[in-house]
Amino acid sequence: MIKRRDFPILNKKINGQQMIYFDNAATAQKPLAVIQAMDKYYLQSNANVHRGLNPLAEEATQAYEAARIVVADFISATPTEVIFTRGATEGINLIARTWGETNLQAGDRIVLSLAEHHSNLVPWLQLKEKLGVELVYIPLKKNGELNLVAAKKLLALPRVKLLAITQASNVLGILNPLHSLLNIAHARHIISVVDAAQSITHFPVNVQQLGCDFLVFSGHKIWGPTGIGVLYGRQELLQKMPPFLGGGEMIGAVYQDHFTVNKLPHKFEAGTPPIAEAIGLAAAIQYVNKLGWQTIQAQEQKLTSYFLERLATLKFVKVLGRPRLLSQKLPVFSLLITGIHPHDAADLLGQEAIILRAGNHCTQPLHQFFSLSATLRASLSFYNTKAEIDIFIRKLKKLYRLWNNKDNS
């Protein structure tokens, strides 16, 4: 059963009004269970991991490694294939710098979609600058869906070595047809990187079923803490890759003139890792497991159809991205309001305690594709309610009315 009281921040008031948090795609709120798990670690078990032959270090190490097992089970990977990073962005950078730099050459092609977040774009642009690889973009249809016909053609081009693609757009809220794309990639020996930063919070992600080579996500978008993310990589690939950052933990032995690397997954975890954050992430995943994906998905589908239904009654609002099937739409809505710039709307509705995001949401090429500079985004999570949508619609109408009433010329 969904309990809003598990998320104390949802009771917050802004300017005396009950806050409505509609910015979950930027970061999700944290349940008490996550906050308490991190507190408990700092209050009772804090020590550096994998170092020191003392009982406290052993306790901390056990908690940290137990968190890795929780994450591995959650995405159906083995623990040695789960690397803790600072977030999805660091995960993609790690792949680009290690796998990319050792396996790609000038003229090799990387296929991406036009809807990628900058974090699944800039690391590849950096490889373009450094190695001379070519980036090829899968176009979108007018309704925001990925153009699968074009994608198939692009993946058949010579020298395509990598497919780097998001499972769901953080702006359009549309799921990509990953099974088809990954099947083609697999058949053509194209390595695949799946950006699950958005999708991980909406439905179960299973790396075995997907058959991807790499997958990344961030803890804070799945009701966990900031500063922690996960990189999944197929063992065979991770083993062949050179280490990313150098330092403690990632080494086997260090001599004056050389070093050897540690085993997986520690090979890619240089320095003291985010221990409390890993424990917090595990607590978030356990919260999801307990609540159940069925409950989360059922509520989100209800919110998605209700949001679109209510929005359809407003002539002055346009939604970006309408897939043919409602089942392919997440509760993420990027909006355009006639005559009101997204910044003004986010600021003014924010004063009414409705938390939205305005801007290009780190997807400038996508906004260029739609010839837009900014949109107003409302992104919901399972703890949001129909009543909150009603208030949002009412305030949006009020804003539009006031904005235009002031026009006395």
Place this chain on the structure above:
Amino acid sequence: MDLYAQNILDHYKHPHHQGVIAHADAHYHEVNDTCGDDIAVSLKMTGLKIKEIKFVGEGCAISQAAISILSEELVGKTKAEVLTYEFKNLEKSLGIKISERRYKCALLGLWAIQHALEKYKI
């Protein structure tokens, strides 16, 4: 809901001095990459004094109203005067309190004019 002051909405909906000055003495294109606001200014100078300002821009009410107001207010001022202009001067010109989250929106036009002037030499 507390909308902006009437003068801000007026300037946003009906901006003054829009366009490009042919044979401008100075110009600059300022973009706020984090939000997509975009302002291109062109300036006509008489010596070190601003004679005319025109702009082409796209963005929120705060950014567009600010440049519209500045394109009037800064005419007749010298390069040195305008280069010392800062946020508090601008807030006074706009006549409303600008919150920290709208800081960049408000300043974009001023930055465009200042950058144009920095490049301008007699």
